[in-house]
Structure formats: C-alpha cells, structure tokens
Amino acid sequence: MPRAKRSLAEADLDVQLSTSRKSSKNKAEATRDSRETTITNASSGRNKDDISNEINHSNLGPSSVLTRPTLSTERPLLNTATEPRFILICRPYWDVEAENRDKESEAHDEQHTCGTDCVCKAPANDFPQWTWAVSEEGLHTYELLKKQAFNRDQDAQGLYIYNDFTAYGINEVVDNWLKDFNKTISRRTVSPYAVWAQLEGISMFLQLDYIDIWFHGDDCRGVAETIALVGKALLTSLQVLKDHRLLNSYQPENGGLRNISIVLAMFVEFARSWTDMSGDHYGETKWVSKVGKLAMENSIDIKGPYKFHERNQQILEPEPEKDSTSDGQPKKKKKKIHFSNGTWGLVSFVDADSDDDDIKDNGDYSVRGWKESFKTYAKHHTKGGRKTIGGTSYDITKISKSEKKRFELDGVPSFSF
Template sequence: MPPKRAAAGPSSAPKKSPAAPAADGADSAASSASEPAIPRSKRWSPVSGSANADAHYKLKMQNPVTAYSFVCLCQPPFPNGEDSDEDEEEDDDEEDDDEEDREAEDGEDGAKKKRSVCDGGKTCLCDTPASEHPDHVWKMSAAGKLKFLIQRTHFALRDPDNFSMYTFNDHLGYGVLEMLQNLVLDYEEAAGNYKEQWAVCECLAFFLQTEGWCVTGIDDGDTVDATFELIGRLFMAMLAQLERQQLLSKDSEIKNLGLVMALFMAWARGARQYGLLEDEKEESLGPAKNKKKWQPSFFDNQILAYARKYEIDLVGPHDIDETVAEARGDVALPDPESSSTAKADPFGFAKALKKYKVEAGGISAFLSQNYSSNSPIGGDNLDITTWSSAARKSKCFDKKDPLSKAEIDALKQGMVLTLG
C-alpha cells in the first residue's frame, strides 16, 4: 500500500520560529551585503514564506560542486517494509508504537537492545560522502536532499492546523497539489542543467512517498490523475535526456539512479490503489514515423525497460520485486537517432505541460479567492503566510492573526518561518 504520510503537526498552533531557516539548520535566506542577490521567481507573493524557503535553497546550492555531490541517508525518510506499522490508523498511536519498536528483545533473558536511529550524522551515515559507501542504497545529491527537506516547510505553511485555522476541507491537499506544480516548474526552469533537473526528480521521488500522498484526498481526482501523469512524463523526459548524454548505466555519475527509478515505479504502483494512473490510452513514442507507441499512465513500464537495457539495479523500496513483477519491461523505448537533440521530446512532456498549464492553471488561486483569467499553476496562494492579516483573522478559531508582528516583519526580511 502507499505509505502513510508523517503527521502534519498538532491541531493547535505549534511554536513558530521566524528567524529560523528551513529544514537543515543553515543560515537565513535573507541576502546580505556579503551574499549575492538571489533572483526571485515571479511565482511568489510580495510577502511569502514559500519565497523565502525557495531563496534559501538557491542560496545554499550556489556551489555546483557541493550541490551535486552525493551523500548518504542512513535510512529512508518514510516507512519501508517490515519496520513500518501500516496497521495503525492514528498518528499518535504510531508514535507510541515507534517508540516501543526501537527496543527489540535480544536473547532468552529478554534483555532489551536499542535499535539504531538516525541522529543527523553524529554517529549514523547521514551526510557522509556516498563515495565512501558505494554499496549503501539510500543516497541523494545535496541539492536533492535540501529541496526535499524544504518541501516540509512548504507543506507546513499550507496546513491550516498549524495556524489554528479552518479554511476549507481540502486546503492541505490542494496545497500539496500547488507544491507538486511548483516542482514541475522548477524542472522546466532548470532546462539545460541536467544535474539540477535530477535534483528535482530526487525530490519528487521522495516527496511522493511521504507528504505527497495528501493530494489524493482532494475532491478533484481528474486533476490529480493529470498531475501524476505529467510527473511521469517529466521523469521519462529526464531518463531520455540522460540516455542522450550517455549517463544511463550501472556506473553512472548519478549515484542513486537505480534508487530513484525504483521509487518512481513504486509510487506509480501505489497510485493505482487510489484508482489513478490507470488510463490505457496509447500515443506515439517519439516521431510518428517511428511507429512506436506507449501508455503515458503506465510510464513505469518504460522505467523498467530502461533499467533492463542498461543493466541498472532497481533498489530501495521493500516491495521492489513485486513492483517489477507487475510491470512490463518488454515495451518500446525511443529510437536514439530521433531523440539525439536537446529539443527532442519523445515522451511528450513539453506538449503535455503546455496543455496542463491551461487546464489546471488558477486552481489554488481560485480556492484562495485570488483568481484571475491568467492565473498560472503553482505559486503560493495556499501558503497562509501570503494571506492578509484580515483574511487570516477571519479563518482563525480565536479571530486573531496567528502571526505576530515580529513574525510578519521577519517574513518581510526574508526569514524562513519554521513550524514545530
């Protein structure tokens, strides 16, 4: 089954730390005289926690050598097999069970032995160079890891529970849709930089195994399905690009190639349990003259075909063997000759994105009452820090603005609001 998402936070407003940076404890995203100015995307509102988190990522990842080097994760940041307790229905119960599960009986005397836990790299493998542990499965580029961690900030900013507010039933789910759209735009804007595009793919692969599942609960299944199919095309476009650059191989410089491919396959399989990614339509694969077909909703078949063609080991998810068994690896792949140029788009990602922008543009803007006829996809309409004080007060349980003046001032200065 698709993994459960982590708890979004308590129902009452948690402590907010406006001066704290996003995710990894680094410095604020605010520019200073000693730091270069970070270009601000037009997606963001004038005052926006999302904008500040995005600037933080760009500031920290300016050095391509460190940004695109690979580091270890001591364990996956989501339940993965026997160590997860999928039968629990309440997050509080899960926390209690997790605490109990950290102790395992060792020996006939029933003595307890602590299971190793992540301590952020103090004693575990986290952040050690992947080159020092070539056989370790769980690894990400530094950029992919930070982008994934910053999604937790974006997620928290779109959760009304964190602000003691009620807005509408699916606010958080539509907020996740907005986040996924932003990641698609990140990929599009990184054209020409395959390493940054791969970082986006890493982030998507991990996010869709965690909080990303929240989007399946919204009342617009057609848009969710279209979004998932678009993300599948995005990843196939990435693999086609890597093939052009001869980077699809067991010994690729992309050290987590088999892991990310496997995570996308596992996600596609899980999505079908929600009735998504089941459209059996076919379309041309590459130029029509090649007479090749593929099914966009079953892109995991092409992932498996690429893995077999280049002998890439699919690793990571506990059920990868079952996932592979359910997929088809005997499907067509693009002809290298017709996909050899940078403009080649054998999986139709660019065309599908153009259509998606028209059909899905303005959804979050409409829900936040900021809609206009040319509202784009993505952005920060459902980030509660972008709302006016009056709008927040009207939806807050105590009719007071959940953000203090100090917090609002800090947001204006570029600080990243962390919740928890």
C-alpha cells in the same frame, strides 16, 4: 493537534545548504543567457574527517556553473561536467514503518533516530553499499518543496478553511515543481545534473504524508493528469541522461549517478501508492512500465525500499497491447468511477472502454515533446485568471492575520464555501 508529518528521515535532514550562485566569467557569448547550476565535487586533497566536518557544519560552498553544447540528436553527448557531490541520509522513516507494518511490530522512537553508527550526512564514498544517498542540490530541492507544503497545511497552521484546502495546496506545490522543471529542461544548454537534482527532490517529496492528503482530494481527474505529467518529466529526464551517457547502473569504480536505483524506485512507489488507493482510471501511471523497460535496457536495477520488487512487480510489467488484455484476450468495457470537481466529491458511474477517457501522451520524450505536453497541461490547469500553473494561492503565510482569525481552530471556525 496538528498531525505529525512523515519526513524523509527522522533526523529531518538538518543540513543547511548554501544557495549562492555565481556566473562563469569565461562563458561564450552564445550561451550567456543559458546559465546552468550544478553541484561541485568535494575538493581533492582533503581527508575524510575534513569533508565530514564541512557537511556537519553546513559549509557546502557555492555551486559551480556548467555549460554544455546544445543536445544533438545525431549521437550521444560525452559528459565532461563535474559530477554531483552526494551525501548519505539515514533510512527514511516511511520505509522503516513499512517494514514494521509487514512484521506486525510496533515502531519505537529509538528505531528512527541516529545512533552512534549513524551514516547521515557522511560522504557517499565512505559507504559505497549504502542505499540512501542524495546530492546536495537534490536535498535542497526537497527541503524547498517540503517547506512549501507546510505553508499550505491548514492543520499545521491551526486553521480550518475547507475540507480539501490542503489537498489543493499540495497540488499547487507539485505544479510549482513542474514549472521549475520546465525551466530547467528548456534552457538552451541542458545540464543533466541540474535535471537530476530536480528528480531527486520531487521523488523524496512524493513519499511524504502530504501526498496522501493530496490523493484524497475531490479532483480525481485533475490529480491523475498531474501524475501523468510527473511521469512525463521523469521519462524526458531519462532521455537527457541517455544523451549524456549517464543512463547506466552506478558502479563505484566507474562513477555515475550514485542514487539512480533508489530515485527511480521512489517514483515507482509513488505511482503504486496512487493505484493502491484509486486505481488507474485514465492511464496516468502507464509511464511506470516504460521506466522499467528503460532501466532493464540500460542494466539499472530499480531497488532500495523494503520489499520493493515484491510490492511493485505488477505495476512494472510491460503495458499490454491497446486492444487486448495482458493474456491476449480482447478488452471488455468496464465500469469506471469518475469524481466530480465539487467540494463534496460526489461520485458518478459511467460505462466506458478503458481507453476512451485516457490522458493523451504523444509518446515523445524529447525536450520538444515535453514542452508540448507542459503547454497543454498548463492551459487546462491555470486558475483564477493566472497565465501559468502553480503560485501561492494556497500559501497560508500569505494570508493576513485578520483573515486567519476567521479560520482559527481555538473556537468554532467561521468559514464559508
């Protein structure tokens, strides 16, 4: 039987979001080709019951269009755009599961379902202290990523193609997100809220069981490079928020990004889940300490998941100097594990200094710095004669019925490597 997938919330967030888009008739000629999508606020003058009813019946309405002057490096930009419309979600199953494991208790179905006091889908302003919130556009991004992953899951589709097929498929999903993020961040006028929605969606997706499958694939170096670029995307986004004076802690009375603490926390949890399993062989998670430093400098408390600080204190600590350890001692050469790119994941051991094989980072987290890193990554990660990363090569729904029969699990699968 296909294994159960761990959704963000047990209710599986059945909010059906409208994806309609419209163009601004009053847009200036110079910015006609730089259309940006953002999320509308709830209209004023409606009572709480009306707003809740709209959310429960999926009447979220079309998104509005945001135009903004080109980012200036001289001074921060004033943010005059409409803020995203946030809704609440129930505490995710994976976070409840972490608490149950810690307490050595058994999980019961009733612990993961919405009860009479459920806050799921409620407007975020109704419960200002509730941790788990997401913008409508961020939730839409998450749902699209989850659907892509499902379409590439050979177990869920009742097939067996080869051992790491699904792992490569999940890498393709993350590559598709990186490609979408690159489009969002590269527009002539960058919308901070469109960028934030991208971060929300991927941060939630990176908590699912699909990521464990991805981590267990045989291309350790390739996964590490992808993780490093995800971190680069996060740091670039935080610079965009800073330029628009949005990189600060959320205060109900002052507004801002309602879920900035929890989104940053989920990125940290993702990085730690990788280091817990494989360690950091190529410097792929060095971005975490940079995120921690930025958060501290801007009075943002990264928090939310169960025992977050206790479990992530070490990975958030500042990176030691290049030629010394955390206690100031000179670095010693250490043995590192390299995984082959072959189907069987053969392991070879080499002695090397910890920085000799590190993934290169130019340290430039501007949009220009991002573009350079993305171009380099795409050059080395395109496959099958394609000109860009991502695509649908591992999308099982694209395979013909006759081809699927070769890999069906109802008998002995017929497959070849």
